[in-house]
Amino acid sequence: MHEQAARFGRANHLTxxxxxxxxxxxxTGVIVLNAGLVHRIGPFRLHVELSRQLNARGxxxxxFDLSTLGDSGASGESLAREQQVRSDVADAMALLRKQAGCxxxxxxxxxxxxxxxxxxxxxxxxxxxxxxxxxxxxxxxxFKLRHYLPRLxxxxxxxxxxxxxxxxxxxxAPAAGPGFQVEFPPQARVRDELTIMLERGLKLYFIxxxxxxxxxxxxxxxxxxxxxxxxxHPGVTVSFxxxxxxxxxxxxxxxxxxxxxxxxxxxxxxxxAPAREARQAAAAT
Amino acid sequence: MTRRPEPDxxxxxxxxxxxxxxYHPGAFGAKTAVLLCPPLGQDLIRCHRLYRQLxxxxxxxxxxxxxxxxxxxxxxxxxxxxxxxLRCLEDVATAAEELRLRSGxxxxxxxxxxxxxxxxxxxxxNARLDELILWDPVLDxxxxxxxxxxxxxxxxxxxxxxxxxxxxxxxxxxxxxxAVGICLRQQLAELCLDPLHRRTLLLQSxxxxxxxxxxxxxxxxxxxxxxxxxxxxNELARLETAIQSHELIEIVSRRVQEVxxx
Numbered sequence: 103m104h105e106q107a108a109r110f111g112r113a114n115h116l117t118x119x120x121x122x123x124x125x126x127x128x129x130t131g132v133i134v135l136n137a138g139l140v141h142r143i144g145p146f147r148l149h150v151e152l153s154r155q156l157n158a159r160g161x162x163x164x165x166f167d168l169s170t171l172g173d174s175g176a177s178g179e180s181l182a183r184e185q186q187v188r189s190d191v192a193d194a195m196a197l198l199r200k201q202a203g204c205x206x207x208x209x210x211x212x213x214x215x216x217x218x219x220x221x222x223x224x225x226x227x228x229x230x231x232x233x234x235x236x237x238x239x240x241x242x243x244x245f246k247l248r249h250y251l252p253r254l255x256x257x258x259x260x261x262x263x264x265x266x267x268x269x270x271x272x273x274x275a276p277a278a279g280p281g282f283q284v285e286f287p288p289q290a291r292v293r294d295e296l297t298i299m300l301e302r303g304l305k306l307y308f309i310x311x312x313x314x315x316x317x318x319x320x321x322x323x324x325x326x327x328x329x330x331x332x333x334x335h336p337g338v339t340v341s342f343x344x345x346x347x348x349x350x351x352x353x354x355x356x357x358x359x360x361x362x363x364x365x366x367x368x369x370x371x372x373x374x375a376p377a378r379e380a381r382q383a384a385a386a387t
Numbered sequence: 388m389t390r391r392p393e394p395d396x397x398x399x400x401x402x403x404x405x406x407x408x409x410y411h412p413g414a415f416g417a418k419t420a421v422l423l424c425p426p427l428g429q430d431l432i433r434c435h436r437l438y439r440q441l442x443x444x445x446x447x448x449x450x451x452x453x454x455x456x457x458x459x460x461x462x463x464x465x466x467x468x469x470x471x472x473l474r475c476l477e478d479v480a481t482a483a484e485e486l487r488l489r490s491g492x493x494x495x496x497x498x499x500x501x502x503x504x505x506x507x508x509x510x511x512x513n514a515r516l517d518e519l520i521l522w523d524p525v526l527d528x529x530x531x532x533x534x535x536x537x538x539x540x541x542x543x544x545x546x547x548x549x550x551x552x553x554x555x556x557x558x559x560x561x562x563x564x565x566a567v568g569i570c571l572r573q574q575l576a577e578l579c580l581d582p583l584h585r586r587t588l589l590l591q592s593x594x595x596x597x598x599x600x601x602x603x604x605x606x607x608x609x610x611x612x613x614x615x616x617x618x619x620x621n622e623l624a625r626l627e628t629a630i631q632s633h634e635l636i637e638i639v640s641r642r643v644q645e646v647x648x649x
Contacts, residue, residue, distance in 0.1 A: 107394070117397050141436075142462070232475055313548070345549065353565075
């Protein structure tokens, strides 16, 4: 594994770290997007650990800061946020294509990173897959039943819930905790965009944590949100880790997450870079 | 006077290029540069934006600055469980040399927050730091270890984070998101730092132990200043909230200007 710091982009304003496998590389590059305002190393260094583990399995990686986040500056353009994100990721793909010869890409993002991954995956032909950590989902009837029924049937939980909420209201200032609030686009639009991605052959991995339990509380909710056709599509993988927090603060939780992402990538993107394939073909003859 | 700083330069340096840094060029011919020593653990992430802003202000004043990550932290090589106090001290010295090399400055001011301040203080001789600016340095390692252990114990029951309490073993050998090796734990538990007899500015924004530290530093000839706002270093509810202080940036940049013109 070899890492290289890079200043790149159309205005030379982006900062990132490319990770190149020391042995034979795969043809699919992995780009890790910022999680919220945390700089490119990710919450508790999640993106560094992820990148290095994937490098060891032959995937070239790039973790970088989008415009004005982390160590990246502004591009000086007057672009809407969505266009800015698309342009930044296009710059990132160009860098990884140049440095590692990647022909297609998988995007990985947590929280706002998942939203940005969705945005780019929907619009860029170069994207072959995406991993959404606590990405879009919508409260379904099933969600509400699973959420409220146990509470209503358990007086002790009702009391605890009331005490917690009253306690919060009594505090002088609300604590800025690890909770997160994000604005989701209309459900029908997201469903349509996911359908288009799958029709294009993208592989999509949705991983929800217990930190998203205010809007997602069971694996089957994915089908309740988007329909069985999407949920059962061979290009879709869904998992729900109820016990885990939103930013994977525990080392063991992170390790299991990284192992699952690595396994999913190796299954869906086994292709080697052309040079290695040529060598293997030559050796076989 | 401020100028439009040149873009910072991301780089790898040190043994086997294992350390990551961002060099902020200063004005040509300047004699003094600033080494920004980051804290460890989650404080490193929380302070990232502030360190970047400070480096930009310094570079805008013509003073070169280097931000960097110790081995096992940030973008540097190594795993979190490999972070080790003595290696961090070596990294401070390596980074100071890198800054001298890149900037051409012989005079280096060391700045750090929390354990970053402790490292700047402990490495000052070997790294040949001429001046120190220390923000809430950890001087009593045992007390710090106890505070981090208490935070980690409380994390297990954090209802804002977990749906249900996690097993004890799931939180073992970690401090707030980072694996901790036995060696670092032992080294921090034994850490006991005293002020040095060199030009030092101690910046305080915590209440606990502040008076005693103030007197110790003042007795050693250091200047002491208090920030108007408390900094929530060890608060579980703010574990992932960035540390911001425009006041700190203003005080530090002013101090560096004083050093340059002294």
